[in-house]
Amino acid sequence: MEKKEMIYYRLDEVDEKILAMLQDNARVSLKDIGAEVSMSPTAVGTRIDRMLAEGVLEGFTTKLNPEAMGHYIKAFINLEVSPEQKAEFYPYIDSVLNVVECNCVTGDYSMLIEVRFKTTADLDHFVGELQRFGKTKTQIVFSTNVKHRCRYWKNDLHHDEEKK
């Protein structure tokens, strides 16, 4: 069986350190990273460019605080969409900016939608809108124990110990 399809990018320890620093603060200077990994800023820049080209690293963004911006209500909505309604559903759900994420999942419901709203009234209204696509089940978040981590997992990155 050909396992080549499953191959992904190897990151060495320096790449991991660079990613870790960028995850912590994407605006650190190449010089500071270089000092940490004992390398020139130029070499660090080259590695970052390589990871961007490979697609392991997709870019740099901000950590925003939804609560501070008034988005107090976070909820997950399970939705059962029939196959014939999906063509209409997809563009609709993409247009709603309160949707944080929308996944197709296994189980009784076919969609799991994460949303953010300012008030429960706004959430209720949105859930009402969804009814035209199918049955819903809503779970409202009232506390978050582990906050969204986009991190990579160091111990999962060791593969391909042999070279080609």
Add this chain to the structure above:
Amino acid sequence: MEKKEMIYYRLDEVDEKILAMLQDNARVSLKDIGAEVSMSPTAVGTRIDRMLAEGVLEGFTTKLNPEAMGHYIKAFINLEVSPEQKAEFYPYIDSVLNVVECNCVTGDYSMLIEVRFKTTADLDHFVGELQRFGKTKTQIVFSTNVKHRCRYWKNDLHHDEEKK
């Protein structure tokens, strides 16, 4: 009724543009942002510092590609944890790096845990571990329609039109 408790930070149009540019690429220079908003780099820096101090902006991070790093399986696990087990559950769940997020939610299950694993075997093993805390129901993601958006929503930011 005092509504002061609900007040959050006002962002004007320039702040919104700055945030939008930083969300798109957190490593853009202050000069480039300044050119876009017709302002000096220094003034842009001052606004960013202010948003960081206020907490609206929490920092800068990377957009990583979990698939490229071998994290193919994404799943949501509903878990019913009894109150007396929570003291044990919280530190455990925080220590598992495959956990992307863990929320306390309303409904039949008290926890909704988002995870990433390399294989379904790894996921199965984790779900097995969770059984000691209570009943689980797992939904595996097989496609994502709307990808995680950390963005703020422009139309939600207009409040306090009157000045104090």
Add this chain to the structure above:
DNA sequence: CGTGAAAGGTCGAAAAA
């Protein structure tokens, strides 16, 4: 991958709006 020089970006003080 490192070096060094040129180009470009950032920071802080002072002044202007």
Add this chain to the structure above:
DNA sequence: TTTTTCGACCTTTCACG
């Protein structure tokens, strides 16, 4: 209070080894 200007300093980029 917020923004601009300006100089000093810091960072990035690129050609070359």
